Amino acid sequence: MASDKPSLYTAWHSPFGWRAWISLLEKGVEFDYHETDPYEKSPEWFKISPRGLAPCIRHKGKSVYESTICMEYIDEAWPCTPRLLPEDPYDRAYVRMWADHVNKKIIPHIFGMIVHQTATEQEKSKQDALDGIAAYIEAMRDGGPYFLGQNFSMADIALGTFGSIFFCMEHYRGFKVPNEAKFVKFHDWIQTIVARKSWQTVLPPREQVLEDWRPYAEGVAQTELAKAAKQGKTP
Amino acid sequence: MMSDPKPTFYTSWFCPFAQRVWIALLEKGIDFEYIDVDPFKKTPEWLSVSPRGLVPVLVHQGKSVYESSICIEYIDEEWPENPILPKAPYQRAYERIWADHIAKKIVPPFYAMLLKKETELQENAKKEMLEQLLVLTKAMDPTGPYFAGSQVGLVDIMLAPFAIRFFILKHYRGFQVPSGDESPFSRFNKWYIAIKERDSTVKTSASDEEYIGIYKRYTDDTGQSLVATAIRQGTALP
Numbered sequence: 001m002a003s004d005k006p007s008l009y010t011a012w013h014s015p016f017g018w019r020a021w022i023s024l025l026e027k028g029v030e031f032d033y034h035e036t037d038p039y040e041k042s043p044e045w046f047k048i049s050p051r052g053l054a055p056c057i058r059h060k061g062k063s064v065y066e067s068t069i070c071m072e073y074i075d076e077a078w079p080c081t082p083r084l085l086p087e088d089p090y091d092r093a094y095v096r097m098w099a100d101h102v103n104k105k106i107i108p109h110i111f112g113m114i115v116h117q118t119a120t121e122q123e124k125s126k127q128d129a130l131d132g133i134a135a136y137i138e139a140m141r142d143g144g145p146y147f148l149g150q151n152f153s154m155a156d157i158a159l160g161t162f163g164s165i166f167f168c169m170e171h172y173r174g175f176k177v178p179n180e181a182k183f184v185k186f187h188d189w190i191q192t193i194v195a196r197k198s199w200q201t202v203l204p205p206r207e208q209v210l211e212d213w214r215p216y217a218e219g220v221a222q223t224e225l226a227k228a229a230k231q232g233k234t235p
Numbered sequence: 236m237m238s239d240p241k242p243t244f245y246t247s248w249f250c251p252f253a254q255r256v257w258i259a260l261l262e263k264g265i266d267f268e269y270i271d272v273d274p275f276k277k278t279p280e281w282l283s284v285s286p287r288g289l290v291p292v293l294v295h296q297g298k299s300v301y302e303s304s305i306c307i308e309y310i311d312e313e314w315p316e317n318p319i320l321p322k323a324p325y326q327r328a329y330e331r332i333w334a335d336h337i338a339k340k341i342v343p344p345f346y347a348m349l350l351k352k353e354t355e356l357q358e359n360a361k362k363e364m365l366e367q368l369l370v371l372t373k374a375m376d377p378t379g380p381y382f383a384g385s386q387v388g389l390v391d392i393m394l395a396p397f398a399i400r401f402f403i404l405k406h407y408r409g410f411q412v413p414s415g416d417e418s419p420f421s422r423f424n425k426w427y428i429a430i431k432e433r434d435s436t437v438k439t440s441a442s443d444e445e446y447i448g449i450y451k452r453y454t455d456d457t458g459q460s461l462v463a464t465a466i467r468q469g470t471a472l473p
Contacts, residue, residue, distance in 0.1 A: 051336075064328045066335050076324035089312035093300045100302055108471060232470035 006059040006077075009036040009048055013212040015161040018202045020055035020070040022157055025198035027078045039223055068099055071154045084154040091148065098139055098147065099158040103234075106132035110162055111229035113173045117219045126175050133159075133177060137185050144185075145192040160193040165209050172217040242295035243268040245284060249449045250274075251396035253291035254439050255303040258392050259310050261435040263317050275459060289461070289473060304334055307389060320389055330389040333374055333382065337393050340367040343472060345397055348408050349453040350466045361410050368412065372423040379422065380429035387433065395430045396439075403446055407454045 008024060008031050010017030024031050038045070038054035049056035049065050056065040057073065064073045075084035085092045109132060112125035136147075136159060143149035147156050163186075169175035177183050193199060204212075215221040216229070228234055244260060244267050246253035260267050272281060277288045284299055285292040293300045293309065300309045311319040320327050341364065348360035371394075375382050382390040404410035412427075413420050430436055441449075452458045461473040 060325070062325050062329075064325070064332070066332060069328055069331045069335065072331065073324055073328040076327060089309055090296070090298055090300070092312060093305055093309040096305045096308065097300070097302060100305065104471065104473070232468075234471075 004060060005030055005032065006057050007032040007034055008055060008057055009034045010055040011036055011038060012204060013209065014054065015165065016067040017055040018161040019067040019157050020057060020074065021202050022161065022198040023071050023074040023084060023154075025201055026082055026084070026152075026196075027074060027080060029074070029078050068103065068154075068158070071099075071157060075154070082152050084152075084157070086148065086151060086153065094139075095148065095153050095155045098136060098155045101132065101136060101139075102155070102158040102162075106136065106159065107162060108229070108232050108234050110169060111216075111225070111234050112232060113169060113175055114213060114216045115219070115221070115226055115229040122173055126173065129175070130177065130183075133186060134182055137183065137189075140185060140189070145189060147189075156189075156193055160190065160199070163190045164194045164199060164203055166190075167206065168209050168213050171210055172213065240296065241266045241268060242293050243270060245270050245272050245290055245292040245294070247272060247274055247290045248441055249446070250290050251400060252289075252303045254396035255392050256291040256293060256306045256310070257439040258395060258435045259307045259319060261438060262319065262387060262392070263310055263314050265310065265314055287473065304331075304338075304389070304393065307392060319387070319392065321383070326383070330383065333371060333390045334393045336367070336371060336374075337390070337397075338472075341371065341394070342397065343466070345400070345404070346453070346462055346466045346472075348404055348410060349450060350456070350458065350463055352456065357408055361408065364404075364410065365412070368423060369419055372420060372426075375422055375426060377422070380425050382426065387430075387435075391426075391430055395433075395436055398427055399431060399436060399440055400446060400450075402443065403450045406447055407450070 006024070006029065008020060010021055010033070012035060021033075036045070036054050036056075038049075038052060041052060046052055048058060049063055051065060053065040055067055055070055056063055057070055059077065064070055071084055085095050106129055109125045109129035113122050113129060116122050116125060140147050141149040146152045147159075166175065166177065177186050179187065194203070203209075216226055225234070242260075242265065244256065246257060246269065248271055257269075272290060274281075274285075274288060274290050282288055284294060285301060286299070287301060289301065291301065291303055291306055293306045295309075295313070300306050307319060320330055344360040344364040344367065348357055348364065351357050351360060376384040378384065381387050382394075401410070401412065412423060414424060415421065418424070453463060456467075465472050
């Protein structure tokens with residue numbers, strides 16, 4: 001009999017995986033955690049996640065994958081507070097547009113600055129990432145501390161997972177979100193986000209994060225993620 | 236919501252991404268204003284409506300919604316009659332998963348096939364397209380004719396504009412989805428016949444000659460769109 005209790009298949013080090021993990025924690029959903037290596041392409045893994053992607057949620061005999069789709073699914077399957085998307089259709093579109101912005105205009109450059117091996121390419125990625133972050137900040141609504149203002153949402157989770165490991169990009173590439181006026185809101189925002197219990201639960205120790213990203217920074221990672229990131233394509 | 240002003244739909248007649256939203260508006264029976272724009276002219280006025288400078292954009296009650304799938308979900312939620320997405324969370328996730336598959340696995344080879352100069356790369360794109368169409372076909376409801384069954388939904392709308400442009404791929408690159416009842420694509424072909432004759436598809440499509448003409452600039456490498464640039468550079472589509 002298909003279980004009502006969901007299973008989360010994810011990798012401890014993946015900020016994409018943290019999106020689904022944090023969403024379940026925020027909702028107070030009871031779930032089984034399965035540590036997963038999505039690069040181990042076993043037949044068993046493809047039965048769980050048909051496209052071989054992690055994070056993947058198994059719930060009532062069905063699979064949901066792609067981190068943004070997981071967040072929406074979690075919000076709809078468990079519609080208790082906190083709502084990850086607001087009620088109003090335009091506000092929902094707003095959250096989706098800016099989560100999409102994070103995925104298309106920020107994350108690829110976060111990966112880019114790490115996987116590119118020349119200074120020129122790294123500098124370009126860093127600037128592109130900052131441009132994307134500046135746009136996100138400008139789109140933040142007044143009232144704070146969250147993206148929508150007073151209410152936490154999927155837009156916070158989309159960037160906040162990667163934002164919580166920017167120390168890693170600083171370590172390898174000297175990437176810093178400046179303290180100047182345009183970016184001040186970012187620092188207030190990320191401090192609030194990272195202090196949430198769900199973030200504290202998922203974030204690995206600093207040294208482990210740095211070690212996990214080292215092969216990418218040194219140009220020796222052979223994963224699909226590394227190859228895609230070099231092309232500016234990330235999941 | 237009779238007192239609310241009608242939405243304005245900014246589009247370009249040839250754009251398959253914008254066609255998706257046009258189809259959704261027609262399927263819903265929404266009264267809207269249609270404005271054709273030249274998305275290559277990045278005027279300040281246009282950028283204030285469309286921050287990314289792209290079509291489609293839907294402006295409603297003074298606010299802009301962009302990205303075709305986001306526009307469709309907005310339309311579905313703002314005007315709940317004749318739903319495009321189902322109610323159950325898993326069915327909704329399923330539609331979104333396969334819409335995502337179209338975006339990441341079917342749209343890129345469509346453009347690569349037209350834009351790449353080397354025959355080998357064109358052939359790779361054809362192969363990729365057929366492989367990914369087959370994966371999508373296997374995810375379809377067995378009876379159909381639409382993706383999820385007897386009702387048109389998000390996945391149908393996301394795929395339709397590209398499927399009706401497959402004849403362009405045949406014209407310029409000799410690409411064809413295999414036909415015949417025994418073909419593994421027979422379910423896809425059944426879907427295609429149903430979607431092609433649907434009113435919303437017919438009303439939003441230009442003539443074959445117009446499409447052949449407009450897509451020529453992709454094949455002779457003069458295409459200036461962000462899509463064309465991304466394909467040439469091998470980066471993700473905007």
